[in-house]
Amino acid sequence: ELKVEQNPLFLSMQEGKNYTIYCNYSTTSDRLYWYRQDPGKSLESLFVLLSNGAVKQEGRLMASLDTKARLSTLHITAAVHDLSATYFCAVPLLAGKSTFGDGTTLTVKP
């Protein structure tokens, strides 16, 4: 059974600070997805990581994938309030279905 673990589950940080969210998974996969969910809203795709060593960046967020370590990271640089949301990593299985981590709820304070 595939397990996907995120840590931390809750993260409160000040504006301007840097931090990293970790996503570990228990079985072999060559791809991983990151999603963002605003309170009361749906999930939106943030990053699609398709191979070992993949790195994607958008604004203050950067995601990377190490398939050998079964680890993905989501790095936040100089956080701003607009980044406050819940971030999920997801690992795809057969037929495209994905197993999601429990999410990391990020709160950025002034």
Place this chain on the structure above:
Amino acid sequence: NAGVTQTPKFQVLKTGQSMTLQCAQDMNHNSMYWYRQDPGMGLRLIYYSASEGTTDKGEVPNGYNVSRLNKREFSLRLESAAPSQTSVYFCASSYPGGTEAFFGQGTRLTVV
């Protein structure tokens, strides 16, 4: 560009009542999914459909049935609602082969 559309957005049911959640996508995706989201538990897969005419159980299928009506539509039915089925339900779709999923806006279901 509608993407994935779910109806209804909100629903309150009494224990034992039945209802169907509707989902339609206009992105020509082959694969469709139903997830439920409970506080602190991420998303759990209820059922999925890899293509028109096929459906398979996910992680938490008990108490639910699904119908893949055509390529666009994938419905989720609760035959006899229970309080444990109080949750937010998301429909999603994707291309086959492990691409990212696109989600509907969700249905907030309360069973009293």
